[in-house]
Amino acid sequence: MGGQALLLLLPPPTLSPLALILLLLCVQDLRELGGVTVGSTLLPRQLDSPTTEAKDDTFMPKISPNNAPEPLIPFLAPSPLAPYFNNSAPQLSGQCTLNFSAVDHLISTTAVDCWASFAPFLANVICCPQLQATLVILIGQSSKESGMLALDSTHANHCLSDVQQILGSQGASYELPAICAIQPANLTEGSCPVKDINGLESVVDSSQLLSACKKVDPVNECCSQICQNAILDAARKMASNDGGLASMGITDVLPEHASRVDDCRSIVLRWLSSRLDRLSAMEVLRRLSNCNVNGACPLTFEDTKSVADHCGNIIKNHTACCKSMSNYVSHLQKQSFITNLQALDCASLLGSELEKMNVTTNIYSFCHITLKDFSLQVGSQESGCLLPSLPSDATFDPYTGISFTCDLNDNIAAPWPSTSQLPSSSCNKTVNMPALPAATSAQRCGYRSDLKLQVPIALLLAFMILMG
Template sequence: MRQIEPQKLNLKISLLFLLIHCFNDSHCTSLQNSLTFDQKVDNLLPMISPTGNPQPLYPLIAPSPLSPFIITHSTAPKLSGLCTLDFNTTDSMITITAIDCFTVFAPYLANVVCCPQFEATLTILIGQSSQKTKRLSLNSTHASHCLSDFDQILTGQGADNSLQHICSIGPSNLTEASCQVKFVDQFEKTVNTSKILANCGKIDVVNECCQETCLNAISEAAEDLASVSSDVSTRVIEDCKSIVLRWLASKLEPLQAKEVLRGLASCNLNKACPLVLPNVRPVAQGCGDEISNRTTCCRAMGSYVSHLQKQSFLTNLQAMNCAASLGKKLQKENISNDVYDLCHITLQDFSLQANGMQESGCLLPSLPSDATFDRSRVSFLCDLNDHIPATWPSVSHPAPSSCNKTVKIPALPAATSGQKGRYNNDFMFLLVYTITFILGTIP
């Protein structure tokens, strides 16, 4: 993939996101024609969107010009008055969630940033409210009202208005589901609460996913809760884990609880590839016969990867898993040659591209991160440090894992591999969603 100068990349990033939210339709039209993603698709490959529906792949219709200002000048939400939760206990969490799930960014940050924060805030909200209600769940009626109110509050602060759909969260996620324990006093009589607090009161965000100190304590407590019922199935244990997390959130300060919950969520996020991998037959056709024509093969590979680049932002480790998954699919189609090396495919090529020219993919940090709001813009960090080559799966390069020290993982940011280090600030960019009238000054 062609290199691009950092200064030009920064400008193109800014222009692209200005384009998403421009103020004058005439400016939008001309800029869209020159800078937006190419939405053409090959007949052999399906159009992919974050939700899996055949919708446009990038938001070209600008939302309300006032949306960014809502974060600091909130509109008054129309609440039901029937929710038993105290939203005031999680003011800071709600603000962070609104920024993480900000309008057009939400579907593309859903997997890594928005939805983990959305779910964590709900967990903290129920947990904090349990200090008064003495309940670790809501009944179905209250759950519907509370989730609706929560959406209203977030939307009033600039968040996307379809978060329940984007994050696949409904009222049932606020109930006890199949777990039989929902009252605080019953919970504290059933599990070893001291062990939970000792192992989860503060976690080592870098090493928790490998050591699973807190994760094991939560699983053990969930099994204890599940044993109360006659059905100790995997589903019941999973539902009881939600109860454990709410109780834990009730014992910690909201920001501390957020760090724990987001850290635990990242362990699951970085274990797999979140992308939908279309049929690889077009690549197999182009790269068959021991790759008799490199140009044809790489053209087919580039066309395939371009579909992946329209789905979502990924973390470094997610991109590694995606490279491994795609490589295995290609190997099943009898492609034995390393087409990643042949066609210069990097980890960045699997993530949403930072500009319409598809020259630099944005890889988010694999440790929990949030978007930020600074007066006139919503920003998030994008690691453009290296064009790390995608690793072709083999016996010597099995499925990637930051915990397997015998596997040589490419030079990811040091924090990913459990070591302390610094990012190179010269090549760490902010993807900026700016609200100014700069478009009026563009010649």
């Protein structure tokens, strides 16, 4: 499989003279970090096409940026200074009937997206959506031979364990089931009364469903919900197929029926992945999951009492207020990488919580808090990383290691809640967002001579995270 080819490209785990030289370059050039302007760099491969990327601004608020947009630049990690993974072969159960060879490329992509060192930090945006989509496609593609869109509990245990072993042998975290909250039951039919292809196609208008979902608009689907509504409608029909609650006129409000519809939705997604080629299925599933990713803030907020004590009502001590706010935000910056749109939601949620604690001043502006302050930092307070709002993957390069798109140039001020604004949502953003990057993945710009500091700086930032 692809994992073996990947293994051959990995740098040696020991520190070579070249690695030591790079480390010295990192230290030498750190003083110039603030003055380095990175131009068009070699960007990681994006899941979406060049045509799709160009439409990203319709998903963002309508703005006229004051300055020319800076390109997104890749965050490179881990560096060749660190070992990648052990070479042990996966210990498979021999009891899983799924056809892993049918999705070997997707498994390799998932291994990179869920790389052991970064899986917990990329879980919400990159790793878990990719892992969940891979499992759906694995069952869907295997159903072409078996006709079954679900596993029984025994095989589900074996298959999830095998997936864990295969991904781990290719460098992914062995803790993915825990990180992504995936259990063997997620591979079964759950409470859905339909679990095979014939059963689904006898209940659902499969041609209409396929027509609605074979192409999912990455920009408009989250608001138009064309495919999502088709999936939900199919899931509801399947949930009521056994003459249960829905057929008696009981709505989705009941928890047991809502759970049944959700389980049937998983069956529908597996059927869709069986009717599309693997890459198209991955594209559809990642775009659908992206609506959920950007729909809510994934951060956990601690008690805001300390900030309220120093910043509530009329602020008497500017320094004490902003120090308290900085300390609070520093805890958020240790949780995970988030997207631009997630950062908007997080800023709105935190601002609302602070307002409830009698913080009436816009302390985001008062203390110079920006959107990137809500995401994981990559070395300093000035290097917060916001991931793209559209689906993206991490990539592997034999020279630079693992990379993923990270916008280090985004200094958009965090929005303070306003009673005149509607609630923040992906379909109604009232805050200025950064313009499109000047260079996109489609351009595949190479390294230029004036970008000699790019690799040392990126290596140092990665090294600081790994050692922090």
